[in-house]
């Protein structure tokens with residue numbers, strides 16, 4: 555285990571197994587309908603790679619870049635699009651692939667932009683859900699794991715662009731992130 559990690563929440567095997575289960579559920583729900591996976595850069599990319607290889611429906615991939623104006627929790631949800639989609643989503647079945655939903659403010663912003671482009675359906679799939687931190691009601695249709703209010707890294711999730719390639723999801727030691735993120739309750 556990496557020395558900055560306090561505790562492993564989910565091992566590589568647990569994550570892979572859960573993603574396969576979720577992919578089966580999504581494949582059943584979208585059977586016969588091509589699916590557009592809109593992935594939010596960069597945290598969700600590793601999740602996307604595993605999800606996409608287990609899906610049994612035909613998929614198109616596109617990517618959205620989000621720039622946050624605030625490095626910590628001071629101004630959650632103050633974001634803008636830094637890289638827009640390349641493809642048109644009009645009349646498409648769109649599934650937004652996220653790494654983690656925390657307050658829900660980022661997704662609320664994204665969903666409002668995407669729904670304005672009139673897809674035929676729009677749903678959310680996330681690797682992690684910190685449901686207890688939610689400030690706005692967001693319809694999360696698919697989630698791999700619900701987690702407590704702790705700062706986690708690995709399997710795509712970062713702190714200051716580090717730890718993304720850890721093959722597991724772990725709680726970061728608090729002294730590493732406290733300056734930027736603020737203490738957890």
Ligand code: IMP
Nearest residue numbers: 630655656657658659660704705706711
């Ligand atoms: P929200 O707008 O509060 O839902 O913020 C979601 C974003 O906050 C995610 O896309 C992540 O970039 C970031 N985030 C929230 N919690 C964590 C965490 O525990 N680890 C890493 N990033 C996190």
